Amino acid sequence: MSLSHSLSLEVVLVQARLEAQGIVSYELRAPGNEALPAFTAGAHIDLYLPDGMTRSYSLANDPGERQRYVIAVQLAEQGRGGSAWLHSTSRIGERLRISLPRNDFELVQDPGLAVFICGGIGITPALSMIHLRVRQGLPWRLLYAVRSHERCAFVEELLDLEQRQGLGQVQFFRSDDDERLDMQRVITTTPADAHLYCCGPQRMINEFIAATSSRPPTLVHYERFAAASEAATGGGFEVVLQRSGTRISVEAGKSILDALLENGVDVQYACSNGVCGTCRTGVLEGVPDHRDDYLTDDEKRGNTAVMVCCSGALSPRLVLDL
Ligand code: FES
Structure with a gap:
């Protein structure tokens, strides 16, 4: 047994919910509904799937919740099969093994403005962070870019969070409707002391890094879905x-x-x-x-x-x- 599996825990898939076109959220609980290990906003788990597949997914729910983990999975057109297995084969009541939560994308505890810039399924870690900001009564702003209205996940939950304290603002950008997110403009119009968080596809991360290059690195945070360089597949x-x-x-x-x-x-x-x-x-x-x-x-x-x-x-x- 590998080290990662020896540190794993068993959970039950208790709910699956269609959040947007091609995106399903999954709620995982302990078999006896006992408390799960605590996690921090921005954390992820590895999900160990049949056939030895392992996939990492950000936790999307409020980190104050101890009874459940919520992940969201986008069906990948050319993935290695993890999203396809979850979307089409997994069943409610099924037991799954996951890793303990880990966090490579920490939310900094700061009373100032936190700005979240997300693309597509990159909304998941930000959603957990926004839950925490709302609970703490701290200001936040979300800029959420998607291809179309149908691909916009967690809309009701986000709008509900926006309403709760009056300290948040949600803005959607749908490229099919010609509403492109202008990264340079977003950054230049954001207060100099705001913490900036970005999670999304490669192009968005590259634009974010370029647009924030003159900001102090301690205020700039991002999580990639893929490395900046192309994979080496030349063989030989x-x-x-x-x-x-x-x-x-x-x-x-x-x-x-x-x-x-x-x-x-x-x-x-x-x-x-x-x-x-x-x-x-x-x-x-x-x-x-x-x-x-x-x-x-x-x-x-x-x-x-x-x-x-x-x-x-x-x-x-x-x-x-x-
Ligand atoms: S599988 Fe994630 S770095 Fe290789």
Whole structure:
């Protein structure tokens, strides 16, 4: 059993709710409805699915709630099957294993304005943060960009939160209706001391980073769905599994993770995009072509670890600690 699974807990899927086109929220509770481990706003869990799949999902509910975790899952058109399994195969009453909550996207406790800029399913961590801001009576603003009205999730809940204290403001941007979010304008019209949070697709994060480059880094927070660099799928190298001596050729069009899974190697992964850290694997020999946003620059220069979901090799051979 892997370390991540030994720290897992069992939950029951008690409710599934269509929140928007292609987006379903799932409510998870402990089998006896006892209190779940506490979480902080912006936290996520890993969900261990059948066939060894692991997927990371942000918790969307109020972090003050101890009886349930709520996640929301968007059906991915070309995903590895985690969202498809949840949308079409999972059943109410089913028992699932999840990790303990972890947080890489903390909400800073600050009485000043918090501005949340979200795209698509990126609304989920912000929703949890907004719940906390409302409960604490602190000011917030949400700018929520979606493709269309039908793809806008949690609308009623957001509008209800906006009403509750009179300290929040929700603004929707629907690109199908020509309502594009102008990131530069949003940032320049936001008070200089506001904390800025962004969660959404790659392009939105890139625009956010560019628009906030002159702000103090302590006020700028974002969570990516995918690493900034393209995954290395050029192939043409070999990985060697140190413990068994198995040699696996990584062909063009495949990631190291693809090649490992196709050869029956049990590797943990979640985001498949180089951001969560789940697939970190030790490197004993060779030079990885690092494409992730998880390892630090020093770790990348050290070449002692590789994120196999997205990185490749600059040497003809990588010996992995597997
Ligand atoms: S699976 Fe998330 S970084 Fe590789």
